Amino acid sequence: MSLPPFALLHNPVRPYAWGSPTAIPALTGTAPTGAPQAELWMGAHPSAPSELLAPDGAGGPQPLDELIQRYPNAMLGPDTVGRFGPALPFLFKVLAADRALSLQVHPTRTQAAAGYAAEEARGVPLDAPERVFKDPGHKPELICALGDFEALCGFRPAPDTARLLDALAVPLLARWADDLRAHPAAEVLPALLRRVLAEDRPTGPQLRDITRALHRLAAEGGPFAEACAGYARAAAQYPGDPGLVAALLLNHVRLTAGQALYLDAGVPHAYLRGVGVELMANSDNVLRCGLTPKHVDVDGLLAVTSFHTGEPQVLTALPGDRFEDEFPSPAEEFRLSRLRPGPAAVRAELPTPQILLCAEGRARLHAPGFADLDLPRGASVYLRPGAGPVELTGRGAELFRATTGAPAQAGTGWPNSRS
Ligand SMILES: [Zn+2]
Structure with missing residues (x-):
C-alpha cells in the first residue's frame, strides 16, 4: 500500500430541514441546489463517511471508514488505535x-x-423512532461560530428565569416563577419539564399567549429582548411545540x-441560527426535549439532564504561538484549533490523525516525494499520522484543525518547528 500522507476529502452534506440552502455552498464554492444543506460531515461516521480522493489516483475515492477498517494503523496510527480502537x-x-x-x-x-445495553436487550431496532x-x-x-451565531445553552440562573417568567406575565408560567424563588432550581426545573413535556402539556392557546408575550418583550427592549426575539422565532418555526417552555429556561x-x-x-x-464548525465525539446519542417533530422520551431526558444553573461559558481560542490557537476543552476524543499559516513553511510530524478545513484564504500542503496539495477556501483534507514530515503554507489562510484530544495532546503535531 502506498497511501499519501494527505488527501482531499469529498464530504457528504446532510439535508436536514433546518439547514441553510446557501451557507455551505458559499463556503465550498458549489452551486446552491435550492434544498437545505444543514451539515457538511468531515469524518468516518458509517452513516455518511467522507471519501478520500487519493492524489495518486490509485483506486479512486474510497470511504474513510472503510480505509480505516482496512488499514487502522496506517490511517489512525497505533496510539490512536490503542486508545479508541480502529475508528x-x-x-x-x-x-x-x-x-x-x-x-x-x-x-x-x-x-x-x-x-x-438496555435497548439492545429489549430488542428495540436501531432505526425505530423511539430508539x-x-x-x-x-x-x-x-x-465555534464562523459568523453571527445564536444558541441556547444550559439553565439560566434561577432568579433571572423567574424575572423573565414574571415579565412574560402569562398565567401558565406565573406559579413557576414563584417556585423558582422559593425552592432549589434542581427541584423546580425537572418538575416544570415533566409537567410541560408530559403530564400537562400546554394547549395551543396557552402557547400562543406565550408567543404574543415574547413578541411584546422583544419589541419593548430590555434585558430579555434579544432572547425573546430568538424564542419567538423558534415558536414560529415549531408551532404548538411545548419545548418552547423548556427553551425559556435556558441561557440565550x-x-x-x-x-x-x-x-x-x-x-x-x-442552536437557533448561524454557521459554525462543530467537533464532537463520534456518537449519535441525542435525547430531545422539544422543538422537534421527533420522539421525546421525558423520563430518559430527565435522567440524563444536569439541572445545574449558571451563565454559559463562551470560549475563545487560547493563543498558542503566532501560528495556532487552541479551543480549550476536556474531551479526550477531540481537540479543535485554528491555524493561520503564512508564506513561510511550517513543518510538522503528525502522530495523530487530523482533518484540516480551510475556512478563509488559501493554503498548501507539501510532503517530500508527493504532489503538493492546494487547499482553497472550503476544502478539507485528511492527514494520516506517521507518514513523514508535512509542510503547510498559506495566503490569508485560516484553517480549523480537528484531531484527538488529551492525553496525546502533548504531541499532536503543529506547532512544533518551523523551517
Ligand atoms: Zn448537541
Missing part, C-alpha cells in the same frame, strides 16, 4: 442553521453504555466569529 474518535462538521435545531441533551459515557441510544458512546461537542447566547461553546454531557442546548 476515528471524532466527527467534524460545518453546521449551517437557518432555523432552530431540536432542544437536546447528550448522555455521559456510563449512561450511554447502560441505555444502549434513544444509537451507540454506547458519549457525545461531548464544541461549536449570541456568538461572534471565533467564539465557541463546549457542550458537556447533561447540558441542554439548541
Whole structure:
C-alpha cells in the first residue's frame, strides 16, 4: 500500500430541514441546489463517511471508514488505535442553521453504555423512532461560530428565569416563577419539564399567549429582548411545540466569529441560527426535549439532564504561538484549533490523525516525494499520522484543525518547528 500522507476529502452534506440552502455552498464554492444543506460531515461516521480522493489516483475515492477498517494503523496510527480502537474518535462538521435545531441533551459515557445495553436487550431496532441510544458512546461537542451565531445553552440562573417568567406575565408560567424563588432550581426545573413535556402539556392557546408575550418583550427592549426575539422565532418555526417552555429556561447566547461553546454531557442546548464548525465525539446519542417533530422520551431526558444553573461559558481560542490557537476543552476524543499559516513553511510530524478545513484564504500542503496539495477556501483534507514530515503554507489562510484530544495532546503535531 502506498497511501499519501494527505488527501482531499469529498464530504457528504446532510439535508436536514433546518439547514441553510446557501451557507455551505458559499463556503465550498458549489452551486446552491435550492434544498437545505444543514451539515457538511468531515469524518468516518458509517452513516455518511467522507471519501478520500487519493492524489495518486490509485483506486479512486474510497470511504474513510472503510480505509480505516482496512488499514487502522496506517490511517489512525497505533496510539490512536490503542486508545479508541480502529475508528476515528471524532466527527467534524460545518453546521449551517437557518432555523432552530431540536432542544437536546447528550448522555455521559456510563449512561450511554447502560441505555444502549438496555435497548439492545429489549430488542428495540436501531432505526425505530423511539430508539434513544444509537451507540454506547458519549457525545461531548464544541461549536465555534464562523459568523453571527445564536444558541441556547444550559439553565439560566434561577432568579433571572423567574424575572423573565414574571415579565412574560402569562398565567401558565406565573406559579413557576414563584417556585423558582422559593425552592432549589434542581427541584423546580425537572418538575416544570415533566409537567410541560408530559403530564400537562400546554394547549395551543396557552402557547400562543406565550408567543404574543415574547413578541411584546422583544419589541419593548430590555434585558430579555434579544432572547425573546430568538424564542419567538423558534415558536414560529415549531408551532404548538411545548419545548418552547423548556427553551425559556435556558441561557440565550449570541456568538461572534471565533467564539465557541463546549457542550458537556447533561447540558441542554439548541442552536437557533448561524454557521459554525462543530467537533464532537463520534456518537449519535441525542435525547430531545422539544422543538422537534421527533420522539421525546421525558423520563430518559430527565435522567440524563444536569439541572445545574449558571451563565454559559463562551470560549475563545487560547493563543498558542503566532501560528495556532487552541479551543480549550476536556474531551479526550477531540481537540479543535485554528491555524493561520503564512508564506513561510511550517513543518510538522503528525502522530495523530487530523482533518484540516480551510475556512478563509488559501493554503498548501507539501510532503517530500508527493504532489503538493492546494487547499482553497472550503476544502478539507485528511492527514494520516506517521507518514513523514508535512509542510503547510498559506495566503490569508485560516484553517480549523480537528484531531484527538488529551492525553496525546502533548504531541499532536503543529506547532512544533518551523523551517
Ligand atoms: Zn448537541
